[in-house]
Amino acid sequence: MEILQQKALDIRRDVLLSLSEAGSGHTGGSLGMADVFAILYFHQLKYKPTEPLWEGRDRLVLSIGHIAPVLYATLAHAGFFPKEELCTLRKLGSRLQGHPGRDHGLPGLELSAGSLGQGLSVGVGMALAARLKNANHKVVVICGDGELQEGSIWEAAMSAAHHRLDNLVVVVDRNGLQIDGKTVDVMNPEPLKEKWEAFGWRVMETNGNSIPDLMNAFEALWIPAGKPSCLLARTTMGKGVASIEGDYRWHGKAPDAQELVSFLNQLQ
Amino acid sequence: MEPFYSSRGFKATKEGFAEGLEQMGILYPKIVGLGADITASVGMDRFARSFPERFFSLGIAEQNCIGVAAGLALEGLLPVFSTYGVFSALRTTDQIRISLCYNNLHVIIGGAHAGISVGPDGATHQALEDIAVMRVMPNMTVLSPCDATQTALALKAAVEQCNGPVYLRYGRSPVPDFTPPDLAFRVGKGQILHEGNDACILATGHLVWEALQASYALAQQNIACRVVNLHTIKPIDTELIAGCTARFPFLVTAEEHQRSGGLGSAVAEVVTGCPNPVPVVRIGMEDRFGESGSPEELMEKYGLTARHLILAVRKMLR
Ligand SMILES: [Mg+2]
Numbered sequence: 001m002e003i004l005q006q007k008a009l010d011i012r013r014d015v016l017l018s019l020s021e022a023g024s025g026h027t028g029g030s031l032g033m034a035d036v037f038a039i040l041y042f043h044q045l046k047y048k049p050t051e052p053l054w055e056g057r058d059r060l061v062l063s064i065g066h067i068a069p070v071l072y073a074t075l076a077h078a079g080f081f082p083k084e085e086l087c088t089l090r091k092l093g094s095r096l097q098g099h100p101g102r103d104h105g106l107p108g109l110e111l112s113a114g115s116l117g118q119g120l121s122v123g124v125g126m127a128l129a130a131r132l133k134n135a136n137h138k139v140v141v142i143c144g145d146g147e148l149q150e151g152s153i154w155e156a157a158m159s160a161a162h163h164r165l166d167n168l169v170v171v172v173d174r175n176g177l178q179i180d181g182k183t184v185d186v187m188n189p190e191p192l193k194e195k196w197e198a199f200g201w202r203v204m205e206t207n208g209n210s211i212p213d214l215m216n217a218f219e220a221l222w223i224p225a226g227k228p229s230c231l232l233a234r235t236t237m238g239k240g241v242a243s244i245e246g247d248y249r250w251h252g253k254a255p256d257a258q259e260l261v262s263f264l265n266q267l268q
Numbered sequence: 269m270e271p272f273y274s275s276r277g278f279k280a281t282k283e284g285f286a287e288g289l290e291q292m293g294i295l296y297p298k299i300v301g302l303g304a305d306i307t308a309s310v311g312m313d314r315f316a317r318s319f320p321e322r323f324f325s326l327g328i329a330e331q332n333c334i335g336v337a338a339g340l341a342l343e344g345l346l347p348v349f350s351t352y353g354v355f356s357a358l359r360t361t362d363q364i365r366i367s368l369c370y371n372n373l374h375v376i377i378g379g380a381h382a383g384i385s386v387g388p389d390g391a392t393h394q395a396l397e398d399i400a401v402m403r404v405m406p407n408m409t410v411l412s413p414c415d416a417t418q419t420a421l422a423l424k425a426a427v428e429q430c431n432g433p434v435y436l437r438y439g440r441s442p443v444p445d446f447t448p449p450d451l452a453f454r455v456g457k458g459q460i461l462h463e464g465n466d467a468c469i470l471a472t473g474h475l476v477w478e479a480l481q482a483s484y485a486l487a488q489q490n491i492a493c494r495v496v497n498l499h500t501i502k503p504i505d506t507e508l509i510a511g512c513t514a515r516f517p518f519l520v521t522a523e524e525h526q527r528s529g530g531l532g533s534a535v536a537e538v539v540t541g542c543p544n545p546v547p548v549v550r551i552g553m554e555d556r557f558g559e560s561g562s563p564e565e566l567m568e569k570y571g572l573t574a575r576h577l578i579l580a581v582r583k584m585l586r
Contacts, residue, residue, distance in 0.1 A: 102371055103370070111338075111342070112371045113366065115362055115365075117331075118367050119335075121331070121335020121336050121339065122336070122338045122339040122367055123339060124332070124335070124339060125337060125338055125340040125342070126339040126342060126343055127339070128324060128336065128340060129344075129345055130343070132321075132322075152329075152331040152363070155327075155331060155332035156332045156335065156336075158327070158329070159332055159336065162327075
């Protein structure tokens, strides 16, 4: 447990360092999801960093490509590539594109993505493929709560339930915020639990910034239910840096040099 | 004079798609089919019946279909997804751009009901902008075969000769089926179906047949007209078009598509890069929507018949 908490802290630190070095990017969501990424990559998912395309690996699809910094920092800590490379984020020639781009050859990246609303459909395809091949790996898709405003998400949700894809899990980063402000003000996606259930999914809710709560939630999620599962993970945008927690203005902004010092000092 | 090509009868290119897909399904277990309803109408039904375990019904939700295809392709399967081109290419454009093209995944997208020869369904269902949108996508291959026999070969080529996303355009109405079954289909290589020294028509889809009829009629008037079938719109056959540019005083292009952005534009892009460019007369839809009517009535009204091609050639020769 403490190891995982330390991992989340390390990931947050590298998220801040890489974003500050890049000079632009999405700080709030990346920090908010650090605990989810820590538990996925250091407790839940099967993978081999030296063999990124290992057939038996669990697949993680990041549909909200804009929080790529947290994925990159996690992959580096998981051993897919050297941590030093994190400081190339968003720079010309980097394998760490502003939104994930497989064409640049970063190991551990399953999908080029960033146009919202597409990743869940891709996850459905991967889960169908796993069933066709009688493979027992899992497919995890990370979506945002603002992203659920995209109609194609619900097309994908319908199809996953129709095909009874119980090897598919979507984790919704439910921070209640998006670029323009509160999700309920921009376009209310609630009631989320009831919506996913009505679409034929098993739904669980948890505190997405609590390692113990996340651990319990995932253990329950892997028990087959004959249908796909949705984890509504309540997170705080900017989690870990008290001065920006819950501030939607930090959705799409990177810390400057001065802010970086202050943010790193606040990280605990 | 003997006709240049004789038709074995009328056959919709969607029949060629259905037959070709079933044959490929037998040869390649990695092929999976995705349906968005209307499977019989677009020629997906034969595959679905023959390989039910490899066919997934996804309903009227085309954007999702593209993403699902991407996921299957990432796992090493070869998805074939088809519906009307207005939906498969245009409703899904962003999904095609990011999930398929940016990821450079081998997926075959069928664009059925292409062109105005869709007929009575009217403007909403006549795909006339699909080539323009598909051919500007990086990594995409765009195929537009000229009859049912060639459509089956195009599908085979899309499976065997391509590694990235492919858009394969085909039509609804029965059209003459005339290409020899042993005429090799090389992606990116146009076909000179008839040779001539006075004029040159480059066509795609059913208008290749119209071009051959035009060429035959022109031959009676002592005008020898080369007919080129550009079944691949991307990658366009630069070498062949440059050769035509060097040899003929003008080129005529013909397609069931908007004049902007389609085959004519693709040809003109090559011609303008040649050392001695020549005029390119582009026959196609004049920046407008279609309407209901029989396929023949519509082709006549919108100027897409052999007669219109003859007029275009004669006008340029004057
Ligand atoms: Mg949000």
